[in-house]
Amino acid sequence: MIKIDQLTKSFVFKDDRLVAINNVSATIQDGEFLGIIGSSGAGKSTLLRCLSLIEKPDQGTIWLDDVDLFKLKGKDLIRMRRQLGIVFQGYHLLEQRTVFDNIAFPLRLTHMKEEEITQRVDSLIQLVGLSGKSSSYPSQLSGGQKQRVAIARALTSEPTLLLCDEPTSALDVVTTKAILDLLKEIHRKTNVTVIIITHELSVVKSACDRMIVMNEGQFVEDGKVIDIFASPSHPMTKLLLSYQEGVL
Amino acid sequence: MSDLLIKGLLDTLTIVFMSTLFSFIGGFPLGVLLVIWKKEGIAPWVIGEKILGSLVNVIRSIPFIILMIALFPITRLIVGRGYGVNASIVALVIGAIPFVARLVESALEEVDDGLIKAAITMGATPWQIVTKVYLIESIPSLIRSVSLTMITLVGYAAMAGAVGGGGLGDIAIRYGLHRYQTDIMLITIVMMVILVQLIQNIFHFLAVSLDRRRITN
Numbered sequence: 001m002i003k004i005d006q007l008t009k010s011f012v013f014k015d016d017r018l019v020a021i022n023n024v025s026a027t028i029q030d031g032e033f034l035g036i037i038g039s040s041g042a043g044k045s046t047l048l049r050c051l052s053l054i055e056k057p058d059q060g061t062i063w064l065d066d067v068d069l070f071k072l073k074g075k076d077l078i079r080m081r082r083q084l085g086i087v088f089q090g091y092h093l094l095e096q097r098t099v100f101d102n103i104a105f106p107l108r109l110t111h112m113k114e115e116e117i118t119q120r121v122d123s124l125i126q127l128v129g130l131s132g133k134s135s136s137y138p139s140q141l142s143g144g145q146k147q148r149v150a151i152a153r154a155l156t157s158e159p160t161l162l163l164c165d166e167p168t169s170a171l172d173v174v175t176t177k178a179i180l181d182l183l184k185e186i187h188r189k190t191n192v193t194v195i196i197i198t199h200e201l202s203v204v205k206s207a208c209d210r211m212i213v214m215n216e217g218q219f220v221e222d223g224k225v226i227d228i229f230a231s232p233s234h235p236m237t238k239l240l241l242s243y244q245e246g247v248l
Numbered sequence: 249m250s251d252l253l254i255k256g257l258l259d260t261l262t263i264v265f266m267s268t269l270f271s272f273i274g275g276f277p278l279g280v281l282l283v284i285w286k287k288e289g290i291a292p293w294v295i296g297e298k299i300l301g302s303l304v305n306v307i308r309s310i311p312f313i314i315l316m317i318a319l320f321p322i323t324r325l326i327v328g329r330g331y332g333v334n335a336s337i338v339a340l341v342i343g344a345i346p347f348v349a350r351l352v353e354s355a356l357e358e359v360d361d362g363l364i365k366a367a368i369t370m371g372a373t374p375w376q377i378v379t380k381v382y383l384i385e386s387i388p389s390l391i392r393s394v395s396l397t398m399i400t401l402v403g404y405a406a407m408a409g410a411v412g413g414g415g416l417g418d419i420a421i422r423y424g425l426h427r428y429q430t431d432i433m434l435i436t437i438v439m440m441v442i443l444v445q446l447i448q449n450i451f452h453f454l455a456v457s458l459d460r461r462r463i464t465n
């Protein structure tokens with residue numbers, strides 16, 4: 001269970017203070033498939049950076065089960081990071097390494113035996129549909145294939161939480177659907193908790209069970225996707241929905 | 249005469265190779281420190297970075313020929329005398345370490361910052377980030393840095409030759425300039441041009457063939 005507890009994060013430039021996340025709280029149960037949606041500048045990526053432990057909040061905290069994530073230091077922090085799977089907005093693959101070595105990378109940071117690594121990586125390559133590509137380099141892959149590598153890499157350490165920042169925003173509709181189907185399949189098979197950050201309502205609609213709408217640093221709507229689509233309450237949600245009409 | 253030139257060439261090669269080797273041994277770790285100590289680096293230590301950065305800049309801003317002469321006492325202390333091949337190597341290494349440090353720094357800085365962040369979130373320690381991400385991802389640039397260092401050192405070695413440092417530069421000055429043997433002067437120049445071309449081409453080939461990004465779309 002993840003508990004986001006009154007989280008606040010602001011950025012200060014000179015005399016100006018910009019509140020990117022403004023006192024947000026939510027509880028996410030194990031095995032949920034949550035979409036966080038909001039327009040540009042809403043604070044989504046900042047929230048994800050807090051969840052992935054690269055940014056510290058000013059106030060509040062995030063609990064993972066009974067661990068206060070921002071109290072972790074040194075070895076404990078590194079161990080916790082290895083338990084999170086993160087798919088980044090820009091893939092961020094190692095350009096000088098093969099698909100196999102990219103996916104194996106998180107495991108090679110630990111003391112895992114090479115046989116075990118090979119076994120796990122091979123099965124992930126299968127899972128994400130990249131059979132035959134294991135010795136290709138990222139520069140030889142399409143955007144969708146790179147995203148598959150990124151997803152496989154995020155799954156190597158068998159995380160309990162998979163965080164995805166705009167996993168499909170650089171992809172065309174067909175590839176987007178394939179990637180979302182893959183994430184759904186992974187979710188079904190492993191029951192990993194998935195949090196997707198997106199600005200596309202269609203992503204939330206086709207993949208998520210629950211959605212949170214973010215606006216100006218706050219959670220303005222939180223509930224089941226079907227319920228919110230049926231009766232949005234916040235003006236921002238209504239606005240987002242109005243743009244989507246006819247598209248889906 | 250050909251014996252003289254062959255000896256000169258061998259001396260130059262020794263000077264260039266040895267000083268490249270030692271300036272990388274010295275400059276490489278400094279380049280890494282310059283990157284990781286930065287405010288946004290993976291092991292920030294701003295004061296350390298400032299001090300190291302300034303030191304590097306100070307040495308780099310001294311013209312090499314002056315540095316070489318100023319280093320005479322130190323060279324003499326290390327190799328026993330202030331002239332000859334070994335003395336040149338010592339002076340060149342000291343002069344080239346800061347140069348290499350900056351080259352390594354800029355090679356590592358080409359690595360996508362997002363990738364470094366990603367590696368951190370995957371639980372990589374600073375040491376692992378340096379050895380498994382920075383160094384591997386910047387291999388092509390690092391190879392180019394070696395090439396650039398060697399080529400620069402061919403030139404500097406010739407300058408060192410002018411103050412009795414041995415090698416082709418020494419011959420060019422002693423015979424070509426002081427004894428008006430223009431043919432020797434020309435031959436040494438041609439040899440140095442060929443040497444530079446060879447270094448350039450070999451390392452360019454290496455950098456390109458080891459770069460896995462070459463098959464781009």
Ligand SMILES: Nc1ncnc2c1ncn2[C@@H]1O[C@H](COP(=O)(O)OP(=O)(O)OP(=O)(O)O)[C@@H](O)[C@H]1O
Pocket residue numbers: 011012018019020038039040041042043044045046047199
């Ligand atoms: N490192 C930073 N320094 C200063 N301001 C920042 C920083 N990161 C984010 N911000 C500001 O915080 C606000 C929220 O940014 P954030 O990147 O979280 O938005 P977002 O919802 O992810 O938007 P997008 O959909 O465009 O990616 C923005 O106004 C942004 O300018």
Ligand SMILES: [Mg+2]
Pocket residue numbers: 044045046
């Ligand atoms: Mg964003």
